[in-house]
Amino acid sequence: MDFVEQLKSSVQIESVIGEFVRLRKSGANRYVGLCPFHNEKSGSFTVHAARQFYYCFGCHAKGDVVNFVMEMEHISFYEALKSLAERYGIPMPKRSQYADEDSKLRGAIYQMHELAQEAFRTNLNGSAGGDSRAYFERRGLAPETVEQFGLGYSDRSGRALLRLFEPNFTAAQMEQSGLVGKRQDGTFYDRFRNRLMFPIHNESGKIIGFGGRALSSDDEPKYLNSPETPIYKKSQVLYNLHRAKEAVRKDDRVILVEGYMDAIGVSAAGFRAVVASCGTALTTQQVQALKRHSQKIVVNFDPDAAGATAAERSIGILLQEGMQVRIMELDGDLDPDEYCKERGADAYLQRLETAKGYFFWLADRLRSKHDMRTTEGKVTVLKALLPALHRISDALERGVIANEVAGYLGVEKGMVLDSFRKTAGDRQEKTLDRPAVALRPDERMLLVAVFGEDEMRDEVMRELRSVESIATFASRRIFQAVFALADAGNRVTFNEVNARLEEADQHLLAEAVLREDSEHSAEKVLAALKRVRLSDHQQKTEQLKARIKELERQGRIAEAMQLMAEQPRPSLIADDPGAAKTAPRRGIQ
Secondary structure: OOHHHHHHHHOOHHHHHHOOOOOEEOOOOEEEEOOOOOOOOOOOEEEEOOOOEEEEOOOOOEEOHHHHHHHHHOOOHHHHHHHHHHHHOOOOOOOOOOOOHHHHHHHHHHHHHHHHHHHHHHHHHOHHHHHHHHHHHHOOOOHHHHHHOOOEEEOOOOOHHHHHHOOOOOHHHHHHOOOEEEOOOOOEEEOOOOEEEEEEEOOOOOEEEEEEEEOOOOOOOOEEEOOOEOOEOHHHOEEOHHHHHHHHHHHOOEEEEOOHHHHHHHHHOOOOOEEEEOOOOOOHHHHHHHHOOOOEEEEOOOOOHHHHHHHHHHHHHHHHOOOEEEEOOOOOOOOHHHHHHHHOHHHHHHHHHOOEEHHHHHHHHHHOOOOOOOHHHHHHHHHHHHHHHHOOOOHHHHHHHHHHHHHHHOOOHHHHHHHHHHHOOOOOOOOOOOOOOOOOHHHHHHHHHHOOOHHHHHHHHHHHOOOHHHHHOOOHHHHHHHHHHHHOOOOOOHHHHHOOOOHHHHHHHHHHHOOOOOOOOHHHHHHHHHHHHHHHHHHHHHHHHHHHHHHHHOOOHHHHHHHHHHOOOHHHHHOOOHHHHHOOOOOOO
16 A cells, blocks of 8 residues: 555544534534535535545535645645644655655745744743733733744844754745845845744644734834745635634634734633634635634624724625624724723623624614614615625525614615615525436446445446446446456555546546435345346347347348347346345445
């Protein structure tokens, strides 16, 4: 067994995928959840533990555990192998044929970020870190919180990281790391100098960037973030998601705040399911990352005009991705971190539990700007709310909220619905077409049996080799791949067969054997074999009748009579005594 197969057989695909997608068990070996590769409300994403394969019945995304890690972390085949090997303590081959130049570059950048993190933390605890430690104390951060979030300090020199990197990394690697800048004269310098350092992690927990807060008011900007690099795309990353995701699933709710300190402060107060955007407006990719863990979100931005504007802008993206949105407001002009420290966790929890539905929050903002005692004011507010109503993807939810808005604004329900229909109408829901699959029930059952126990597979394959009508099956190329693997002396596994198929047949295979009802008893498999044999007989009979007619047309009566005499009786096929001998003895587990 080569290293890749050893690795895949050593990991549990449902555990790996379960770190990125909220899965629920649905059968002995099957798990389902919301697809991470397209927007959906009902879970069509399937993970089959026994087959070690995932498949989405909506968008047809598919693959094994290595494919999934590659897609989710946007990394190469080699990097996915390395990530899984590290996670499960499996030694990588010393000389790997899987590494390419891009993988080596990203590997070097990851190493530089780990070294930088160690240096920043050492600086914080050293003589130069006094001001930084004092700042954290003023902000009420306990030493264990500073340690948990890996906070640090970048020194003033502007060459500390350069000295650390130069012996082991090339100039090109350092420049692309985002940790080092290059002057016009070609010399290098540390990008972060005299700043509090906040490490940014990807969802797997690897450091991919930093946020640096200025210690002096003279230093601009106040926050300096890593530029985009081969390992860091800020539009795809949420600060603290790697720590928060388990709590998000447990609470079935995520709290979204604006900044690093807010996320740290709210988390330290006991609300672990909190994330922040990394110095950017909320993006579709970030929302999709959250949705994999929960569809419920509470937006808790700073209580100033900029925070309210950012919250309003975020609502549209959240609604388009089907999130259930509430807006949390804090009094006293306190941001989330300050509120938790001054008012306490209980007060924050009370605000969290009473957070407004986003439509009422939007309506309140608009009502404060217009005279709701006039028809003109009501119409203006209604028109301003319609775009948010359009962004709701579910038609039933749109109708319910339209009624609620009417009552809240004090206008007729018909007025809201008429306004909505005039501007957009009830739009058609977008659905992803499923492939046209023309599998007969017996055909599908035999496919499942082929991937069952070795004894059952061998007996089914032996029987099917003599069935000529298999050439008419929609799944004929799948069976051909199965036979070819067996003839070559290879193991017949789902992944091995799938790898030998064209895309259309891969979808067909997944549709057949990864569905919830793909477990069958020996009795049902036997019945399917009988039906296939009967079908095979009927096909041969039709071919024989056609040949007899052709001979009669040609006047070759004696040959036609001989063929008629050789024609087998259907009853002998349907009641084949050999069926009892060839019946699989054990059911699919």
